[in-house]
Amino acid sequence: MSVFVVFGSASDSSVYETVADECKAQGLKAEVRVLSAHRTPKQLEKALRKTRAKVFIAGAGVSAALPGVVKSHQPVRPVIGIPVHASYFGLDALLSVHQMPPGMPVLGVGVNQGKEAVREAKKILSGKKSGVVFIKSSNNVELINRLGEAQELLKRFEVPFEEISLDRVDWQALDESKVYIDLIDLMELDAIEDSNALVIHVPIAKPNLPEQAILILDKARTGLWVAICGGANAALAAIEVLNVSNGNKYAKKLLAYRKELEKKVLKADKELQSRSRARKRK
Numbered sequence: 001m002s003v004f005v006v007f008g009s010a011s012d013s014s015v016y017e018t019v020a021d022e023c024k025a026q027g028l029k030a031e032v033r034v035l036s037a038h039r040t041p042k043q044l045e046k047a048l049r050k051t052r053a054k055v056f057i058a059g060a061g062v063s064a065a066l067p068g069v070v071k072s073h074q075p076v077r078p079v080i081g082i083p084v085h086a087s088y089f090g091l092d093a094l095l096s097v098h099q100m101p102p103g104m105p106v107l108g109v110g111v112n113q114g115k116e117a118v119r120e121a122k123k124i125l126s127g128k129k130s131g132v133v134f135i136k137s138s139n140n141v142e143l144i145n146r147l148g149e150a151q152e153l154l155k156r157f158e159v160p161f162e163e164i165s166l167d168r169v170d171w172q173a174l175d176e177s178k179v180y181i182d183l184i185d186l187m188e189l190d191a192i193e194d195s196n197a198l199v200i201h202v203p204i205a206k207p208n209l210p211e212q213a214i215l216i217l218d219k220a221r222t223g224l225w226v227a228i229c230g231g232a233n234a235a236l237a238a239i240e241v242l243n244v245s246n247g248n249k250y251a252k253k254l255l256a257y258r259k260e261l262e263k264k265v266l267k268a269d270k271e272l273q274s275r276s277r278a279r280k281r282k
Contacts, residue, residue: 061086
């Protein structure tokens with residue numbers, strides 16, 4: 001099986017039926033399920049353990065927790081998240097899908113963009129990927145910092161990468177054997193170019209400017225996206241893509257990385273519990 005598709009409710013049927021039809025049209029084998037992160041957690045976990053799918057497409061509206069929960073169970077394979085329009089023009093769902101914490105990348109598409117999700121899944125599954133190319137749109141300080149974080153992560157995983165500037169990019173002639181990470185200065189963004197290659201867009205923006213979320217709602221109708229300033233998550237998602245296209249080459253390192261994240265959380269919890277016990281003894 002190539003793709004595991006899961007949505008949280010029958011109310012999402014117009015989107016997941018589009019996904020199922022597009023998988024068939026693209027020649028992708030897919031299992032489509034309706035399982036909720038909140039209402040059927042045990043059944044969801046069982047289905048995720050059982051499947052041998054290489055790519056996951058998950059969609060939900062309102063809190064839109066499902067793609068993130070799927071990611072928590074799938075540390076070595078890519079997850080594409082589809083925000084479903086339920087309220088606020090789908091902005092609440094889009095932010096829930098896109099704004100994943102560090103180390104937990106979900107590749108988000110635009111609101112209700114089922115066909116786009118399948119199209120990107122097909123790119124992931126089409127042929128072996130051999131490395132990463134960063135597309136740099138400006139010398140914005142924040143952009144340079146996030147680029148550095150992403151490149152350090154790729155060095156750790158021993159993934160080859162190169163860097164090109166936006167003015168040298170021919171979107172219609174990108175190498176389909178590469179995974180591209182497009183770092184975008186959000187305030188200078190005009191339109192997103194389409195490409196036959198797999199491109200992960202990273203919006204770079206100043207913090208605490210909520211109106212920028214509206215820009216992403218508009219621009220994310222095309223392609224795959226990660227969180228604002230999420231360069232490291234884009235790199236990690238690229239490694240997952242390389243992993244499934246190279247016979248699980250990076251699986252052990254991805255699992256070890258996830259284990260490190262787990263240990264950090266457990267360490268923080270242990271320290272909190274220790275302080276709590278100390279306060280009680282006083």
